[in-house]
Every structure is written in structure tokens, then in C-alpha cells.
Amino acid sequence: MVNVAKYTAITFAPVQGFIEKSRKLRDLYGASLILSYLSQQLVKEAEKTTTVISPAIPNLQKGMPNRILIKGEFSKSQVEKTVLSAWKRMLQECRWWIEAKLPDYTYHWEREWTNWGNHAWEIFWGEGDSIQAAMDNLETRKLSRGWTAVNWIGESSSLTGTDGIAFPGLGATTRNPKFLIYHSEQEEIKEFYTKLARKLDNCPPDKEPEGKYIAPNEKLSIPELVKRLITLPEIVDLINKASPNNQPLEKLKRFHEIERKQTDTTPGQWTGWFMADGDKVGDYLKKLADGNNTDQEIQKFSDAIRHWGEQFSENFPKNLGRVVYAGGDDFLGIIYSENSVEPIKPLEAFEWLMTLNNQWKEHQQPINLSVGFVWVAGSVPQRDVLQHCREAEKVAKSLGRNRVTIRVVFNSGQYVQWTCPWDYLHILNKYQDREKQSNWSHIYQDLAHLESRRTFKIENKNEAYTVQKSAIEFFDIYFPGEGKKLLEDKNNKLAQHLVGFNEKDDEIDRAKATIDWITDLIEVGWHLCSNT
Incomplete structure (x- = not known):
């Protein structure tokens, strides 16, 4: 009897929603660090007993895709154990750090942190006797969702408004929803976040914190709080110390928050945001899966795309902005000035955009690129900006792919947009x-x-x-x-x-x-x- 190789395809969710629930640039980086870390833990664990076909370059954590293809058997229980243990380790160290730094509170929130540890992620897993069969099985299983929401009482976070506020009394048994007067907790919440902001900013008690990590008037849910704290080097060290046998969580480097809104001394800064996705990558992978040397061809493709993403992040002009993540065929970046008094000019942003498609072609794979580029006024909330990016990218896809949709968004939320194939974008220069x-x-x-x-x-x-x-x-x-x-x-x-x-x-x-x-x-x- 011929032994047919087993293949396993894995992914987890939510990904895009986890990234887009953000107010600060720090939220975006924190979310990207967490997602990349969880994916890398999966890849490293799978490598112990199987062959990972995709993603390539497993030692490159930044921008690690969350869709994983394995030659061999890797059970759903193994996937869940790997992802959830890494995630729970992050939650635990963040919670312990807060409790150690602010010891004057009586904390009732352990159960809420445990709930988020168990229910933040939904795992999707498929298997088959061929790569195509495993990928198809994964897509079929994704149709049956089993995610469990985390219940809470009280007021919701000020960032998304969809989850409960993380504060020491969150899980107290005395918080009976029949008798709870929510505004009575406001002073306790405000005091907690002010003290936490001071601690994160190393700010004396007699001074107002700058809000580098958390603004005193913010009220965040547990996952939102973790996205901020995970960018603190001290907490990254604690997480890595708690998991010495795994690939360490990388620290955020060269971080600078964007000053977009108008202040007493500076006008609001216009910024450029680009969100990109390779065209019909799934179809191309299916084509490779039907050919000869399937494993090697997909691995070669993944290696080329991942290597391109690494180089794109490394070589992005430092004076022009930053790449938030570049997982290969999907990436997100921002064009902005670290000195808001001297913002990037719109023409300079457009001139860079003109070069993007040629940069993309450097990986030499037969995949085109669709991009949503948003030039946005300073008072538009960041979560709205990301939604505009996503919508603009979808427009570029819907009008034929291999093109860019440029959307100019004003403080009022109104916008104008134009979609153009890459090979005709130079028309504006004529x-x-x-x-x-x-x-x-x-x-x-x-x-x-x-x-x-x-x-x-x-x-x-x-x-x-x-x-x-x-x-x-x-x-x-x-x-x-x-x-x-x-x-x-x-x-x-x-x-x-x-x-x-x-x-x-x-x-x-x-x-x-x-x-x-x-x-x-x-x-x-x-x-x-x-x-x-």
C-alpha cells in the first residue's frame, strides 16, 4: 500500500479586525507584533515534527503570515495549545506587571483575563492527502464558525465601544447589573488609568503624563490594553523570560507616534496610508498545488514574497514614514513626518506611490498588486483611516485589480477618490x-x-x-x-x-x-x- 503524504492547512482569526481596532500608531504595531508572534510560535512548533511549506523564512518574525501550510499531520488540538499558550503567556505577564506596578488596588479581574485567554482567537484547521485538498478542507471548515464572545457588564471601552473596560474591579462579584450605577465607577477607572499612564511614562505623581502608551482619559478593554503594553520592552523581556524554549517576541524598534491633530503650535498633519494585497494569490497557489514539485514551488514562492516583505520594510525611506507590517503579499504603511511642523508634501507622497509597483515586481513572481492609498487630514480618527484604506483597496480589486485607488479624506469624513491601473498612473505628471x-x-x-x-x-x-x-x-x-x-x-x-x-x-x-x-x-x- 502506498503511503500518501498528509498535508495540514492552518489559520486563525480575527486578524484584520484585531489590527483595525486602533487609535494610536502604537496599537497597530502592538497588534502586528502579537499576530506575527503567534504565527511564528505555530511554525516553530510544527517544525519539530513536520515540514513547514509556507510561510518561508521562519526566523523572520515581523510580518509573519497567519496562513500556514504543513507537510505532515499537525492536529487542531496542537494548534490550539500552541496559539493559546503563547497568547495566555502574554496576558499573564501584562496582568502581573500592572498588579506589581500598581499594588495599592484590590484586583478582581483574574477571571476576565482568563476568559480573554480562552476566547480571543478562533482556530481554523484543515487536512488532506494533497495541498489542494487541505486548503479546500480549511475553507470548508471556516464556514462553520465556533467563536465565543466574552460577556461583560458596565460601560464599554472608549476605543471600540465593543468590550468591557479593564480596571481592577472588573470582575468583582459585587457588580450586580441590576443595581450597578455605571457612572459611580468613573472616578475609580479614571484614577486607575491616570496612575497607569504615569507609571508607563515614568512620570512623577505631581505631573500630568504625556500619554506615550496610554492617555489618562482612555478606557481600554483587556486585548486593547495588551496591544499597548506589548510594545513596552520591559514586558517583552518578561514574556521571553517566561518562555525560554520558544522563539522570543521581538521588541518594537524606532517607534515614534504620529502627531496628526492640530495643536496650539502646529497645524493638523496630512498623512498617507497605503494598504496592499496581492491579486489572486489563492488562485496562484492552487495552480502550483496542481503542478509537479508542488511543495518546492510553493516554498519557493513563499520565500520570494517573504524576502521581498523583509527588504521592503528595511529599505523604506526613514524620512518618509514607516511600514507597519509586510507579510509578503499584504502590507500596510504610513507616510508622515516625525516633525509635524514640516509635514510630508502631498506631491512627495504621490511620487513615492509612483514607484511602488516597480518595487513590488522585484520579487519576480507572477502576482499583481492592488493598493488602497489614503491621503487624509489630521483630525480623522485612525480607526476610520484604516477603514478608508480597506475600502479603497476593495475598490481597486473590484475595478479589475492591478491598480491603485487613491482616496483623499477630509476632516469632515467626506472624500474624493480615483482608481487607476499602475501602467497609467504617470498620467498625473503629464x-x-x-x-x-x-x-x-x-x-x-x-x-x-x-x-x-x-x-x-x-x-x-x-x-x-x-x-x-x-x-x-x-x-x-x-x-x-x-x-x-x-x-x-x-x-x-x-x-x-x-x-x-x-x-x-x-x-x-x-x-x-x-x-x-x-x-x-x-x-x-x-x-x-x-x-x-
């Missing part, structure tokens, strides 16, 4: 006004005037071609020759490539999509490329 200069105010003002007269408004099918032609001719005035290409595009192939409309769309929808693409280009170009 702008020139009637004086052969690059004053974007001219085209912006002309567009506003034409739109006020409803020049580009299509009322019925008979007007579609004429109105679209007028918009393209207007476009050609300021982008010489580019409009002509669209007018000569008899089969709509170029327009379809640029705009991303569906072949099944009717004439009116195509015309409207083309006009919107031109006007959106002007709106975004004016905000990113204008010198005024």
Missing part, C-alpha cells in the same frame, strides 16, 4: 495648463464651472456619446494627446482598461464611468499634485 505650466487650479476651476452648468450630466441615452466626447475633449486640453487616444479607442479597450467598467455595462453606464474617471482624476490630482 498635466499642463494652457500656459504650458502645471498649475492645477486652472483645470480645477474650469471643471467646477462646467459641472455647475451640468455640462457633463447625461440625462438620456441619446446624449451619452456627445457628453462623453465633450468630457474627453476637455481632458485632452490639459493632457495633450491622452484624450485623443480615448476618442480613437473604437472598441473601448483602452477605456475599459483605465476605467474598469464591465463589458456588460450599457452605453450610458460606460459613458458615465468614463466621465467620472476623468473628473475624479482632476479632483485627486488637484489635491495631490497642485503646488497651491
